[in-house]
Amino acid sequence: MSDSTSCDPYDDPFHPPTIPTMVNCLHCGEQYDSYLIEWRIIHNRDGAELGFWCCPTPGCDGLGFGCDILPADPEWRDERGGWCDDDDADWYDYDDDDDADAADLDPGGDIEFDDDVPF
Numbered sequence: 680m681s682d683s684t685s686c687d688p689y690d691d692p693f694h695p696p697t698i699p700t701m702v703n704c705l706h707c708g709e710q711y712d713s714y715l716i717e718w719r720i721i722h723n724r725d726g727a728e729l730g731f732w733c734c735p736t737p738g739c740d741g742l743g744f745g746c747d748i749l750p751a752d753p754e755w756r757d758e759r760g761g762w763c764d765d766d767d768a769d770w771y772d773y774d775d776d777d778d779a780d781a782a783d784l785d786p787g788g789d790i791e792f793d794d795d796v797p798f
């Protein structure tokens with residue numbers, strides 16, 4: 680049987696980072712090493728296989744590194760300096776030049792509020 684879904688764990692954009700890091704699960708609140716995130720395959724009603732990276736805590740339905748499972752360190756970046764290593768996701772990458780660009784967009788504090796807005 681063939682279908683359009685992928686069951687290759689490393690094709691999944693939510694796979695754990697190559698270099699393990701401490702993570703927190705938004706669903707169960709547990710903290711653990713990212714290498715413990717489990718690849719699980721379920722079958723949908725049509726019998727097709729669907730794979731997901733899952734929180735290893737029994738009974739927890741947290742899914743996906745970067746989705747329900749986040750790095751404990753808010754400054755964490757992967758080995759490429761971004762949030763994931765998907766080759767198609769260059770927009771995830773961070774570099775120092777972005778900080779300079781963000782500063783250029785700062786209006787400088789002279790923000791005027793429209794009095795017609797009711798809140």
Ligand SMILES: [Zn+2]
Binds near residue numbers: 704705707735736
């Ligand atoms: Zn969890």
